[in-house]
Amino acid sequence: MYKINYNNIGYSYNNDSKDTLLSAALRSNIGFPYECNSGGCGACKFELIEGEVEELWPKAPGLSIRDRRKGKLLACQCKPTSDLEISISNLTMEQPAYKPTNFSAKVIERQFLSEEMFALHLHTDSETSFIPGQFFMVKLAGIGTRAYSAANPVNGNKLTFIIKTVPDGKVSQQLAYSDVVDLNIDGPYGTSGLTLADEEKSVFIAGGSGIAPMLSMVQTLIRQEYEKPIFVFYGSRIEDELIVAKELFGEATNLTLINVLSDSLPGSDWQGETGYIHDVLPKYLDDLTSTEFYLCGPPVMINAMQKLLMVENGVSFSKIHFDRFF
Numbered sequence: 001m002y003k004i005n006y007n008n009i010g011y012s013y014n015n016d017s018k019d020t021l022l023s024a025a026l027r028s029n030i031g032f033p034y035e036c037n038s039g040g041c042g043a044c045k046f047e048l049i050e051g052e053v054e055e056l057w058p059k060a061p062g063l064s065i066r067d068r069r070k071g072k073l074l075a076c077q078c079k080p081t082s083d084l085e086i087s088i089s090n091l092t093m094e095q096p097a098y099k100p101t102n103f104s105a106k107v108i109e110r111q112f113l114s115e116e117m118f119a120l121h122l123h124t125d126s127e128t129s130f131i132p133g134q135f136f137m138v139k140l141a142g143i144g145t146r147a148y149s150a151a152n153p154v155n156g157n158k159l160t161f162i163i164k165t166v167p168d169g170k171v172s173q174q175l176a177y178s179d180v181v182d183l184n185i186d187g188p189y190g191t192s193g194l195t196l197a198d199e200e201k202s203v204f205i206a207g208g209s210g211i212a213p214m215l216s217m218v219q220t221l222i223r224q225e226y227e228k229p230i231f232v233f234y235g236s237r238i239e240d241e242l243i244v245a246k247e248l249f250g251e252a253t254n255l256t257l258i259n260v261l262s263d264s265l266p267g268s269d270w271q272g273e274t275g276y277i278h279d280v281l282p283k284y285l286d287d288l289t290s291t292e293f294y295l296c297g298p299p300v301m302i303n304a305m306q307k308l309l310m311v312e313n314g315v316s317f318s319k320i321h322f323d324r325f326f
């Protein structure tokens with residue numbers, strides 16, 4: 001057992017757990033700043049004051065060259081190998097609503113939704129608890145660990161991921177095309193789940209596989225008979241994904257789904273919106289106040305949306321919940 005101290009908070013680290021510093025803190029019900037748990041965002045940066053760590057991914061893009069020069073490290077990519085004294089400058093650290101746990105799941109079905117995207121339906125060995133919008137880490141032994149967002153509302157032992165295959169992607173290709181059935185999963189993680197307050201409407205904006213957490217959140221709202229307007233803007237370069245999105249989101253009187261095809265190919269008879277979501281959105285929403293925004297997709301899409309909402313329209317940062325898929 002190692003003792004970890006940071007900013008006057010202390011917790012114990014079980015040496016047999018193979019946990020990272022971040023997971024161990026959250027499992028001890030201690031808040032720690034983070035976003036992606038995947039080495040991409042840099043939100044979990046810390047400074048090592050005393051002790052030693054093993055870095056799991058020394059070249060993780062979440063640290064800049066300047067960060068490395070200053071000796072910064074990522075809590076989601078480090079395991080302690082002694083007692084530690086560390087310091088964190090990012091003080092946004094809420095206690096987790098649900099402590100992440102390790103559990104097993106069986107693949108029940110792989111359902112292809114387009115040539116690149118599939119739903120992985122799982123039966124978990126214990127009931128899952130999460131806030132819609134949160135994600136889980138799927139660990140494939142000897143291959144890698146990747147984050148996938150829950151695509152269904154909380155539903156006992158059922159858990160669904162919607163995954164895009166990445167060309168030569170180690171984990172996505174394996175999950176799509178191998179006959180792997182037994183999975184090791186850890187979660188939930190994530191800090192940008194469904195947040196209901198005094199908003200007048202909720203707006204969901206997703207690109208590609210960013211549809212997964214949006215489905216979990218929107219279907220939860222529909223089940224809870226949420227009566228305020230729900231707008232979903234979904235962008236993809238693949239027409240089949242836009243067609244399937246209609247079926248996946250379903251219908252509700254207060255739900256408006258705007259599908260946006262990013263590239264209309266020659267010969268396409270697509271009649272809907274085309275281009276970037278950040279260009280299309282202002283046509284549908286003229287009032288962006290009293291609105292909760294949920295953004296999910298590649299970092300470049302999130303950056304463009306944040307610029308539109310915060311810089312050009314003065315939307316407060318606290319009203320924008322986002323997950324960048326690194």
Ligand SMILES: Cc1cc2nc3c(=O)[nH]c(=O)nc-3n(C[C@H](O)[C@H](O)[C@H](O)COP(=O)(O)OP(=O)(O)OC[C@H]3O[C@@H](n4cnc5c(N)ncnc54)[C@H](O)[C@@H]3O)c2cc1C
Pocket residue numbers: 035036037038039040056057135144145146147148149150161162163164165166168169170171172173209210212213323324325326
């Ligand atoms: C919060 C979050 C939620 C996500 N949710 C979804 C989802 O719902 N659906 C979906 O399709 N995708 C999702 N992703 C993306 C997903 O986690 C994978 O990045 C994607 O499937 C590609 O993985 P791959 O192994 O197939 O590709 P690869 O090209 O083999 O791996 C790419 C990714 O692996 C990680 N990585 C690379 N090298 C290392 C290393 N040495 N150690 C640790 N990590 C490494 C990086 O995150 C990188 O982006 C999410 C990502 C994040 C951060």
Ligand code: FES
Pocket residue numbers: 033034035036037038039040041042043044045062074075076077
């Ligand atoms: S949470 Fe560690 S880099 Fe994103």
